[in-house]
Amino acid sequence: MTAEPQSDPEAPPGSEAEGPAGIAGPGPTGPGPTGPGPTEPGTTDSGAVQAGTAEAGHAGQHHAAHTWEEARQAAFDAATPIPPGPVALRIALGRKLDQDIVALQDMPHYASSAMDGWVVNGSGPWIPVEPGTRLAPHQASPIATGGLIPAGGKAVLRTESAVLGQDDEGLPLLMTGGKARPGEPRAGEHIRKAGEEALEGDILVKAGVELNPAHLALAALAGYDDVQVQGKPVVRLVLTGSEVVEHGTPAPGQVRDTFGPQLPDVVAMLGGIPGGQQRIGDSYDEWLAALEDVLPEVPDAPDLPADVVITTGGTGRSGTDHLRRAVAELGGRLIIDGVAMRPGHPAVLAELPDGRFVLGLPGNPLAAMMALSTVGAPLLAALGHRPMPAVEEVPCGTMIEPDPGRTRLMPFRLLYGMASPAQHTGPGMMRGLAAADGVLVVPPHGVQLGEPVPAFALPWGPPIPPTQDGPAKAKPRSAARTGQPKGKPAPSGPVDWSALLG
Numbered sequence: 001m002t003a004e005p006q007s008d009p010e011a012p013p014g015s016e017a018e019g020p021a022g023i024a025g026p027g028p029t030g031p032g033p034t035g036p037g038p039t040e041p042g043t044t045d046s047g048a049v050q051a052g053t054a055e056a057g058h059a060g061q062h063h064a065a066h067t068w069e070e071a072r073q074a075a076f077d078a079a080t081p082i083p084p085g086p087v088a089l090r091i092a093l094g095r096k097l098d099q100d101i102v103a104l105q106d107m108p109h110y111a112s113s114a115m116d117g118w119v120v121n122g123s124g125p126w127i128p129v130e131p132g133t134r135l136a137p138h139q140a141s142p143i144a145t146g147g148l149i150p151a152g153g154k155a156v157l158r159t160e161s162a163v164l165g166q167d168d169e170g171l172p173l174l175m176t177g178g179k180a181r182p183g184e185p186r187a188g189e190h191i192r193k194a195g196e197e198a199l200e201g202d203i204l205v206k207a208g209v210e211l212n213p214a215h216l217a218l219a220a221l222a223g224y225d226d227v228q229v230q231g232k233p234v235v236r237l238v239l240t241g242s243e244v245v246e247h248g249t250p251a252p253g254q255v256r257d258t259f260g261p262q263l264p265d266v267v268a269m270l271g272g273i274p275g276g277q278q279r280i281g282d283s284y285d286e287w288l289a290a291l292e293d294v295l296p297e298v299p300d301a302p303d304l305p306a307d308v309v310i311t312t313g314g315t316g317r318s319g320t321d322h323l324r325r326a327v328a329e330l331g332g333r334l335i336i337d338g339v340a341m342r343p344g345h346p347a348v349l350a351e352l353p354d355g356r357f358v359l360g361l362p363g364n365p366l367a368a369m370m371a372l373s374t375v376g377a378p379l380l381a382a383l384g385h386r387p388m389p390a391v392e393e394v395p396c397g398t399m400i401e402p403d404p405g406r407t408r409l410m411p412f413r414l415l416y417g418m419a420s421p422a423q424h425t426g427p428g429m430m431r432g433l434a435a436a437d438g439v440l441v442v443p444p445h446g447v448q449l450g451e452p453v454p455a456f457a458l459p460w461g462p463p464i465p466p467t468q469d470g471p472a473k474a475k476p477r478s479a480a481r482t483g484q485p486k487g488k489p490a491p492s493g494p495v496d497w498s499a500l501l502g
Contacts, residue, residue: 082231106195156190237277313363347371411436
C-alpha cells in the first residue's frame with residue numbers, strides 16, 4: 001500500500017486552505033513552498049515589516065517559505081533565554097531552580113517537644129509549674145508537641161507515662177507511672193534539638209533541580225516566600241473567529257472551539273506558562289487591540305506581561321486575515337512567513353518592538369498543532385533554557401509518494417515497531433492525532449517501505465523509541481506456520497502494516 005500525499009481538493013497546489021478556526025474548508029491561498037530565499041518581499045534588510053506587506057500578499061505576490069528544518073532553527077535562534085528571577089512558592093512547582101536554597105537559620109531554630117506531655121528538669125517526682133516558666137531541678141511544666149522547650153528543660157515525659165498525684169501536704173506532684181518505661185525520661189528524650197535538620201548556611205536544595213512539592217515545603221520550612229528560578233515564557237492566547245462557539249453542538253455555519261480546551265495545556269507541556277486567553281472577532285481593530293495590549297485584563301491570567309502571544313486563524317492572505325498588517329502597524333518584524341510543509345503551511349512568527357513574539361497558527365486544528373510543533377516548540381524551548389526538541393528516526397511501515405517542494409507532517413501509529421500514517425489527518429481533523437504515537441516528518445522526495453524517517457514525539461506522548469542497530473531479524477518459521485507451500489521460502493523484508501489502520 002502506498003500513502004498518497006495529503007491534499008485538499010479545494011486548495012490549489014502550493015497553498016493551504018486555512019478555513020475557519022476549528023474546521024477544514026476552502027480558504028485563501030497562501031504562498032507556495034518554493035524554497036528559501038534571501039530577503040522576504042515587504043521587509044527591510046533589518047527584517048522590519050513594511051506597511052504594504054499584507055496588501056502585497058493579497059495581490060498575489062509570493063515569498064520564499066522556509067523549509068521545515070529552517071523554520072525550526074529560525075524559531076530557536078530568534079529567542080534569547082529569559083533571565084532568572086524570583087517566583088512565589090505557590091507557582092514555583094516544576095520550575096528549574098537557579099540558586100541554591102540554603103538554610104537561613106538553624107532548622108529547627110529552637111528546641112521543641114516531640115510529644116504531648118511534661119517538660120522536666122532532673123529526676124522525679126516533679127513539682128508542676130506554669131508553662132513557659134524557667135525550670136529548676138525537680139520541676140515540670142505541661143507542653144504540647146512542637147512547643148518551645150523552656151530554659152532548664154532537660155527531657156519530655158509523655159502524657160501516657162505521667163501521673164498527677166499529691167505530696168504529704170496535699171500539693172500537686174508529678175510522677176512517672178502508667179506506660180512509663182524504667183528510667184523514663186532519659187536526658188534529652190523526646191526533645192527535637194535546634195539545628196538537628198540543618199544548620200544555618202547548609203544547602204537544602206541545589207540549583208538545577210526541577211522543583212517538586214517536597215522542595216517547596218522545605219523552602220517554606222526554611223522561611224522562603226519565593227525562590228530564584230530559571231526564566232520561563234508566559235504565553236497569552238488570542239483566539240479568533242466570529243463563527244466559533246464554545247459550548248454545545250455547532251449549528252450549520254458555526255464551528256466548535258477546538259483551541260480553548262487544548263492550547264493552554266499544550267503550552268504548559270512545551271514549557272510555557274499559560275497566561276490566559278481572550279477571544280476576538282474578525283475585524284482589524286480587534287486584532288490590533290489584542291496585539292497592542294501588553295497586559296490585558298484576562299480572567300485567571302497571571303499578573304505578568306506575555307513573552308509570547310499565540311493567535312489562531314488570520315494567517316492567510318485574504319481581506320479578513322489581519323495578522324501581518326497588525327504586526328506591521330505595531331513596528332514588528334516577520335521572522336517566519338510561511339513554511340514549506342503540510343499541514344500548517346501558513347504559520348507566521350513575528351517579533352514586536354517590545355520583545356514579545358507573535359506566533360500565528362492556522363485556523364484548522366491539526367494544521368495549527370503541526371505549526372505549533374514546528375515553530376512554537378523550538379521558540380518556547382529557547383526562551384525557557386531548554387535544548388531544541390528532539391527529532392528521532394523510525395522505520396516507515398509503508399511507502400509514501402514524493403511531494404516535491406514541501407515536507408509533510410503525518411501523525412503515525414506504531415505497529416510492530418513500524419510507523420504507518422494514521423487515518424483521519426486532514427488539516428481540520430483531530431481524530432488521527434488523538435490516536436497517534438508521534439508525527440512523521442516526510443521529506444519532499446518521499447519514503448520507501450522500511451526506510452528510516454525523521455519523527456518527533458507529541459507533547460503529551462511518550463518519547464520516540466530508539467531505533468535498533470539494523471532491521472530486526474525474525475526467527476525462521478516452518479512452512480506450516482508461515483502458510484507458504486513447502487519448498488518455497490517466505491518473503492523477506494519489511495511488511496506494509498498500513499492496511500491495519502483502516
